[in-house]
Amino acid sequence: MLNQARKEFSIVKGIAPNVNQDALFNDKRKVFLFGSPSYTNMGDQAIAYAEEKFIENCFPYYEYIEIMDYATDEGIELVKKIINADDIVCFTGGGNLGSLYVDIEEDRRKVIESFKDYRTIVFPQSAFFEDTEEGRAEKKKSQEAYNQNPNLTLVAREKQTLEILKDTFQANVLYTPDMVLSLSIEPRDLEREGVLFVLRADKEKVTEESFVSDLMNLVGKDNLVERTDTVLSEVDVIDYADREDQLLKMFDKIGSKKLIITDRLHAMIFSIITKTPCLVFGNSYGKAKHSYNDWLHELSFIEYTDNKELNGLPSIIEKLQSAEPNKIDVREDFQVLKDFFRG
Amino acid sequence: MLNQARKEFSIVKGIAPNVNQDALFNDKRKVFLFGSPSYTNMGDQAIAYAEEKFIENCFPYYEYIEIMDYATDEGIELVKKIINADDIVCFTGGGNLGSLYVDIEEDRRKVIESFKDYRTIVFPQSAFFEDTEEGRAEKKKSQEAYNQNPNLTLVAREKQTLEILKDTFQANVLYTPDMVLSLSIEPRDLEREGVLFVLRADKEKVTEESFVSDLMNLVGKDNLVERTDTVLSEVDVIDYADREDQLLKMFDKIGSKKLIITDRLHAMIFSIITKTPCLVFGNSYGKAKHSYNDWLHELSFIEYTDNKELNGLPSIIEKLQSAEPNKIDVREDFQVLKDFFRG
Known part of the structure; x- marks a missing residue:
């Protein structure tokens, strides 16, 4: 046998x-x-x-x-x-x-x-x-x-x-x-520049495109702004052998930004690992929201919000960026x- | 080049x-x-x-x-x-x-x-x-x-x-x-039997043989008693490729005992990892003693002693064996x- x-x-x-x-x-x-x-x-x-x-x-x-x-x-x-x-x-x-x-x-x-x-x-x-x-x-x-x-x-x-x-x-x-x-990765010390929007393009997406473009315009006044997703489009397959390299690249991408704005749970988690300030919006059924509320709300440099009023956001963003990144031990x-x- | x-x-x-x-x-x-x-x-x-x-x-x-x-x-x-x-x-x-x-x-x-x-x-x-x-x-x-x-x-x-x-x-x-x-190893659940003396045979040894044999006799009244060292004698070389296997064997050896009595720092540390009660004596210049005092004295199931009076030891051993193994986070x-x- x-x-x-x-x-x-x-x-x-x-x-x-x-x-x-x-x-x-x-x-x-x-x-x-x-x-x-x-x-x-x-x-x-x-x-x-x-x-x-x-x-x-x-x-x-x-x-x-x-x-x-x-x-x-x-x-x-x-x-x-x-x-x-x-x-x-x-x-x-x-x-x-x-x-x-x-x-x-x-x-x-x-x-x-x-x-x-x-x-x-x-x-x-x-x-x-x-x-x-x-x-x-x-x-x-x-x-x-x-x-x-x-x-x-x-x-x-x-x-x-x-x-x-x-x-x-x-x-x-x-x-x-x-x-x-549960990972113990220490973030690489990278120079930080610009703001990265990490946004879903799938069936869980609920963030309105009009809101996204208004927010990108607002943030773009003072910052380089880019948009991406944690689902890669430049490759079709990531096999076991490529996993770590692709992941480390993603950490560097997140960790070289001054701010992440996302509706992706893992863009938030990659921000935590790389100590990158991060503003989080929801998906269709609260994945990021509930992880944030249940485990992560004590993080000074990460914030979840349901607020879609543009004029409330600059003060939140400023608070996140001026916070000394703290740690939680889960x-x-x-x-x-x-x-x-x-x- | x-x-x-x-x-x-x-x-x-x-x-x-x-x-x-x-x-x-x-x-x-x-x-x-x-x-x-x-x-x-x-x-x-x-x-x-x-x-x-x-x-x-x-x-x-x-x-x-x-x-x-x-x-x-x-x-x-x-x-x-x-x-x-x-x-x-x-x-x-x-x-x-x-x-x-x-x-x-x-x-x-x-x-x-x-x-x-x-x-x-x-x-x-x-x-x-x-x-x-x-x-x-x-x-x-x-x-x-x-x-x-x-x-x-x-x-x-x-x-x-x-x-x-x-x-x-x-x-x-x-x-x-x-x-x-710094390791995160979870101990294997093994049946425990007997008491293992893990003792130096090198230039750092200060535990008298007469004391050792008295203590072995004392403990041996109620227990199977064995003696070993964390320096292996059955092999001459441990190359990189054999390291993990040999180490896991050593963890199993320590973790399948009811009690460890040692003058080796790492027999103490292997006891901590495997949650095995452990009584520790010193070496020539306080390696185990100082690690215990500086980092590990809050562990309920591990104790360092300089006491070489036989009649004081049974009560210490009993305390260690009845303690619920606790954790320290270093x-x-x-x-x-x-x-x-x-x-």
Whole structure:
């Protein structure tokens, strides 16, 4: 069986890209990560990066094995052949649990169903099922899949999601910050210039273009202004091997600005890591808002606002830019997740 | 020059064992670690492991390159050829700065002298020069070597060493805990049995054998008792590739005991990591004692004692074993070291 598995997996790209492939067959306890992103959302890339560091730093005695999103089906087949009773199956975290990203939700269902006899965990997520016929149908499918697995743990990264997960699924539910906040990266000291708008162009976008252009004009009076997104458009795919480089580039991009204005949760988190003042607006269902309120509101140089009145904003921006960047310590808040993996 | 260097280093074992050798020639900022231990003292191995994790986690944008102790001379020659103005040269931490381990002290002098035009740092150390003619002669040699380097930073891991370093050298001096305390390893849950004595057999040993055997008899009345050292005798060399495995084995050894009795600083630190009750006696110049008093005395399940009266010890041991293992957070105490590497 093992030899057959060896033969099979040797031809599938995207399985175990983070280790020497022999690692699949050693006698260490395994932690499998499914859903490792190949798409160019740098928030999700940063989450996968942080998940790897978390397991490597806290549990060096485990073998951590990633399966890229595009290899989910082949990965399930291979892992079924080699998995042992005390191994752990994970699906990556993010803000995609629910009805908005059905392709990812379908992969998550498959993984959760396939490994119902094994300890299974979904890393910290935001959950959102639309209150529409389609949204309710997706919710039902997810309930049917998730509830087949009596060994499932879900992790919420905001209180709002915690309540949704508890109300929707039978799984055990934990509560921690977004995984990217577990990183220990020290920011590079870069010269700062200009203001960067990091704005969604997806279905979660609620910031009006007219408001954006008014704000860009206002801020642009005294500053160089640029606009971008944390979803890269200059590349189509970010494979495991390119993840760290792309992420460090993104940190440098954020960390070389005087101010970030964004509706992206991870543009806010990258601002925290690089100690860059950041003004945050919301998305369609409060991802950034709730993370800010639940974990991050004590940060002097980061502020969430629902205020769309232009004349209120300059004073907020000035306050953020003159604040001495402070620190919050959320590392202890990951202890419940550490306890899960120790168990 | 670069091509010549490439050719040369490709034949030297022990240079850059932690990276693909092309890493020596990329355009990233480099951090070179000299003195990476190949000897079997697991405390020093754990320090090198922690140094690597520290740089990788906090500064993923640097290229971290180790040079094994046995390749110091060749390493100096190679690094001289490839080093850039803003690269950083490090010598590993430990408890060997001074006159007790002259071979290591000689390597440290060579490295500090050779890179006097570059930012140079000695990771957290304990310093001790014997107050003998030989000790004074070694101190003078070290002063002459270290003081040639105007870009040198030394890091003390106890206040006692901080004072010695300030009084002895012109270098900038920082103060942090031992590097191993910067690790984030979560202990494996192991069944615990027996008491392990982890005792020096070297020139720093001051615990009398008669006291040891009396204590072993006393403790052995109710427990399985074993004796070992954190310096392995079953292997002669631990190369970079074997470091993590050997270290995890040592953690399991300590973490599967009900109690550790030791005169080794790192047996105490491994006990902290694995949440194993630990009673600590001193070495010749207070390494364990001062780390305990300066950083670790709030730990409920660890106690340092100079008490060599047998009848006082059972009550201490009982207290340690019944204590709920608590945590101390020394991570913030490494900030000065992070600031050094950011600069």
